Amino acid sequence: MSHFEDHLMVAPIVLPLLAGAAMLVLGGERRRNTNAALSVVTTLALIAISIALVRIADASPTGVTSVYRLGDWPTPFAIVLVVDRLAALMVLLTSLIATAAVVFSLARWHRVGVLFHPLFQFLLMGINGAFLTGDLFNLFVFFEVLLAASYGLAMHGSGSARVMAGMHYIVINLAASLLFLIGVSLIYGVSGTLNMADLAARIPVIRAEDRAYLEAGAGILGIAFLVKAGMWPLCFWLPGAYAAAPAPVASMFAILTKVGAYIVLRLSLLLFGPEAGASAQFGSEWLLLGGMATIAFGTIGSLASQDTARLAAFSVLVSSGTILAAVGMGQPAITGAALFYLISSTLGLSAFFLLIELVERGREPGADMIAVTREVYGEETEVEDSAEVGIAIPATLGVLGLAFIGCALMISGLPPLSGFIAKFALLRAALDSGSDGVSPSAWIFIAVLILSGLAALLAMTRAGIQAFWASPERAVPRVRLVEMAPVIALLILCAMQTVQAGPIMRYMSATAQSLHAPHDYIRGVLRPATARMHQPEGGA
Amino acid sequence: MEVVLALGIGVLAGSGVWLILRPRTFQVIIGLSLISYAINLFIIAMGRIRTDALPILTTKAAGDPAQFADPLPQALVLTAIVISFATTALFLVVLLAARGLTGTDHIDGKEPEA
Numbered sequence: 001m002s003h004f005e006d007h008l009m010v011a012p013i014v015l016p017l018l019a020g021a022a023m024l025v026l027g028g029e030r031r032r033n034t035n036a037a038l039s040v041v042t043t044l045a046l047i048a049i050s051i052a053l054v055r056i057a058d059a060s061p062t063g064v065t066s067v068y069r070l071g072d073w074p075t076p077f078a079i080v081l082v083v084d085r086l087a088a089l090m091v092l093l094t095s096l097i098a099t100a101a102v103v104f105s106l107a108r109w110h111r112v113g114v115l116f117h118p119l120f121q122f123l124l125m126g127i128n129g130a131f132l133t134g135d136l137f138n139l140f141v142f143f144e145v146l147l148a149a150s151y152g153l154a155m156h157g158s159g160s161a162r163v164m165a166g167m168h169y170i171v172i173n174l175a176a177s178l179l180f181l182i183g184v185s186l187i188y189g190v191s192g193t194l195n196m197a198d199l200a201a202r203i204p205v206i207r208a209e210d211r212a213y214l215e216a217g218a219g220i221l222g223i224a225f226l227v228k229a230g231m232w233p234l235c236f237w238l239p240g241a242y243a244a245a246p247a248p249v250a251s252m253f254a255i256l257t258k259v260g261a262y263i264v265l266r267l268s269l270l271l272f273g274p275e276a277g278a279s280a281q282f283g284s285e286w287l288l289l290g291g292m293a294t295i296a297f298g299t300i301g302s303l304a305s306q307d308t309a310r311l312a313a314f315s316v317l318v319s320s321g322t323i324l325a326a327v328g329m330g331q332p333a334i335t336g337a338a339l340f341y342l343i344s345s346t347l348g349l350s351a352f353f354l355l356i357e358l359v360e361r362g363r364e365p366g367a368d369m370i371a372v373t374r375e376v377y378g379e380e381t382e383v384e385d386s387a388e389v390g391i392a393i394p395a396t397l398g399v400l401g402l403a404f405i406g407c408a409l410m411i412s413g414l415p416p417l418s419g420f421i422a423k424f425a426l427l428r429a430a431l432d433s434g435s436d437g438v439s440p441s442a443w444i445f446i447a448v449l450i451l452s453g454l455a456a457l458l459a460m461t462r463a464g465i466q467a468f469w470a471s472p473e474r475a476v477p478r479v480r481l482v483e484m485a486p487v488i489a490l491l492i493l494c495a496m497q498t499v500q501a502g503p504i505m506r507y508m509s510a511t512a513q514s515l516h517a518p519h520d521y522i523r524g525v526l527r528p529a530t531a532r533m534h535q536p537e538g539g540a
Numbered sequence: 541m542e543v544v545l546a547l548g549i550g551v552l553a554g555s556g557v558w559l560i561l562r563p564r565t566f567q568v569i570i571g572l573s574l575i576s577y578a579i580n581l582f583i584i585a586m587g588r589i590r591t592d593a594l595p596i597l598t599t600k601a602a603g604d605p606a607q608f609a610d611p612l613p614q615a616l617v618l619t620a621i622v623i624s625f626a627t628t629a630l631f632l633v634v635l636l637a638a639r640g641l642t643g644t645d646h647i648d649g650k651e652p653e654a
Contacts, residue, residue: 137616144623151630160641164649167565167634171647174572174627175560181579181620185613189586194612 008056009068009083011049012091012128015042020121035117036110039102042121046095046128053088058507067134067525075526076198082134082525085511086339090131090262093343096493097255097350098124100486101248104354107480109248112157119156123149123252130259134525136184136194136221139263143180143228147173150256153249154241165244172237176227183221190214197525200270200518204277215282218271222264222283229260230320232294239301242313247357250309251350257320258346265327265335269515270522284328288441291325294318295448299455308356308463312349315411318452319345325445326426331433336512337425340505344418344497348410351490355403358484359467361477396479401468403484406491408460413453418497423453425505545585552578563652565635565645569628576624580617587613 019042023035056066068081102120110116126146133139151173155166188194190213191202206214227234238257242250264287272282298317305311322345326338406417413423426449430442438446497504514520552574559571593609635645642649 137619141619141623144627148627148630151634155634155637158637158641160638160649163634163638163641167631167638167647170627170631170634171560171568171572174631175575177623177627178572178575178579182582185579185583185586185616188613188616189588 006066006068008049008052009066009081009132010070012046012053012095013081013125013132015045015049016121016125016128020118020125023118023121024115029114032110032117036102036106039117039120040099040106043095043099043102043124046124047092047099050088050092050095053083054085054092054507057083057085057088058510067527076193076195079138080134080195080525081132082197082521083132084514084521084524085507086262086266086515087131089339089343089507089511090258091128093258093346094124094127094131094255097252097346097490100350100354100490101252104251104483104486105248107483109157109246112246113155115152116156119149119152120252122146123153125149127255127259131262134196136187136196136199138194140177140180140184143259144177146256146259147177150249150253153252154245156249157246162244162246165240168237169241172227176224179220179227180224183217183219183224186213186217186220190217195525196267196270197522200273200276200522201526203271203279204275206277206279208278211278215279218267218279218282221267225260225263225267226290226324227260228257229264229324230257230294230317231290231324232297232317232321235294235297235317238317239305239310239313242316242353243307243309247354250312251353254316254346254349254353257316258323258342261320261323261327261342264324265515268327269335270518273516273518275519281330284330286328287324288328288445291321291323291328292445292448294321294324295452297321299452302459303455305459308360308467309353311459311463312352312356315352315456316349318456319349322426322449322452325448329430329433329442329445331429332509332512332516333429333432334426335515336505336509337422337429339508339511340418340425340497340501341422343504344410344422344494347490347494347497348407348417348419351403351487351494352407352411354483354487354490355400355407358477358479358487359400359404361479396476397468399484399488400477400479401464403487403491404460404464404467406494408457408464410491410494412457412460414457416495416498417491418494418501421498421501421505423449541589541591545581545589549578549581549585552581563647565638565647568647569631569635572631573624573628576620576628580620580624583613583617583620 019038023031023038026034066083067075068083069075070079070081072078098120102117105116105120123146126142126144126149129142130139130146133142151166151170154169155162184194187199190206190210191199193199193202203214223234230238242253245253268283268287272279272284274280276282295318298314298319298321301314301317302311305314319341323338323342326334326341329335409415409417410419413419427446430446430449431438433439433442556571556574556576556578559567559574562568562571587610590609594607595609595611638649639645644651646652
């Protein structure tokens with residue numbers, strides 16, 4: 001591997017950090033156009049880098065391509081970044097959605113408040129860091145980076161509704177971060193390590209009397225992540241915060257719940273896989289039950305919501321519940337299908353969050369988010385409206401309607417877009433799950449999945465009728481090309497996922513296989529230190 | 541020593557939990573601060589409580605690692621303190637903004653019906 005490729009994997013963290021810092025140094029808000037250009041260039045560069053990472057990860061036989069030792073200390077002692085198939089995939093997904101959100105914001109949203117672009121870059125840095133790190137405490141730090149940036153972004157544009165929702169969001173996340181710290185320190189107290197791979201190697205040899213502390217620590221840590229992933233009953237904060245966030249931010253938030261789900265997926269399979277001895281499968285039945293309860297809660301919520309943004313927020317819950325339940329099933333085939341679902345549902349939801357703002361724009365101003373801003377900023381927004389750049393698209397309602405149908409197909413899982421293939425793969429894997437027939441829990445999972453799809457279709461149809469057919473006197477919203485293009489691009493990505501379903505599904509299966517057999521990951525990370533003995537140092 | 545530390549953590553965490561369940565934003569922020577103090581002490585306790593242990597840096601020969609206090613929890617606490625300080629400051633700003641926008645310090649932005 002060349003010198004350049006060695007350092008490529010740290011770029012998804014360093015690049016947004018440098019870009020965000022440069023924006024602040026160059027003058028922050030006074031040079032918004034420079035910031036916007038820098039932001040677009042950075043996110044495009046991130047796409048290129050993450051495609052390279054995915055290719056490198058896919059080419060390696062074990063899936064673990066490279067370990068980046070920050071500070072160049074031997075592995076278990078210092079913080080490492082690890083790229084494997086899953087991490088590379090998540091970084092790619094993040095950069096695709098980030099590019100769409102940044103381009104969307106150029107039309108209007110980056111002007112309704114201060115420091116949109118620097119905060120957005122720091123959010124990207126935190127998300128990418130959380131995906132790439134191989135150390136529990138470092139994960140905490142990256143979580144805090146992404147949360148701190150998301151606090152600012154959730155309240156971007158101000159307005160009392162947004163600030164109150166943002167405040168609730170901050171309190172919940174601070175409390176969850178404190179739980180995170182308790183879990184991390186309990187695990188450290190028992191195992192004496194914070195490196196994920198080293199921890200996985202030590203868990204089978206933890207003494208029996210310490211095992212309760214370890215599992216308590218893992219459980220508390222899990223609660224912290226499940227709050228972020230939005231598992232019922234820890235998800236009460238999510239619909240309010242996501243519905244109130246500005247459109248490009250909400251579209252980026254669609255991946256924030258997936259950060260929590262990603263960590264749950266990674267840690268539960270790495271730490272409590274079949275090799276974990278007495279702790280094997282720890283918590284998986286809770287994930288299954290909680291995930292299915294989340295799907296049910298999200299489904300009922302989406303049927304009950306009058307507001308399209310809340311409908312989208314509840315759909316986020318359904319998507320995250322599906323992934324958690326699939327992880328709880330603990331089978332490589334289902335995990336692979338769940339990863340395919342993760343990609344397709346996140347892309348679809350991001351497109352939907354962007355689209356909602358465009359559709360709602362033409363409706364009565366009282367319900368509109370822009371109106372809230374106008375209230376606070378007085379006439380300022382009106383003036384900026386006329387100064388908007390870019391060309392308006394023709395046949396606005398037709399394009400919006402088609403995009404809405406695309407999102408509805410994605411979210412409810414109907415053909416021809418990739419939502420259908422994802423659901424189909426999940427159902428197929430669940431039907432094949434048991435060697436002696438399908439287990440009762442798999443039947444319930446199948447039923448919940450199908451019902452949630454039906455309910456999503458009903459809710460989306462109703463929202464579509466209200467938005468496009470029910471109010472003939474509504475003004476046609478003015479939609480710019482730069483706003484519509486990201487939505488279309490995200491939907492085209494979903495269509496490409498359908499066309500390329502074979503290769504993508506093969507990648508997902510390989511990812512799931514290596515997640516369910518973590519010894520390659522552990523050996524890959526600890527390679528420089530395999531000769532060293534791992535002694536648990538509890539009770540010193 | 542263990543009893544004092546355990547009581548300290550328990551009282552701080554208990555008071556903090558009670559406070560974050562209160563309806564006023566200022567109570568919530570104090571509650572979060574108290575819980576974060578409790579957790580900082582807890583992290584130190586997880587590195588084993590030692591008295592008279594050497595710090596990790598010494599000019600003498602390295603000697604037996606068991607003689608040293610575990611430096612990692614100290615590093616973790618330092619990071620946790622910095623992060624919780626920053627997030628508390630950030631939350632304080634949001635608290636003031638919410639007070640200015642809604643005219644009340646109730647966590648829901650409006651006074652409950654009497």
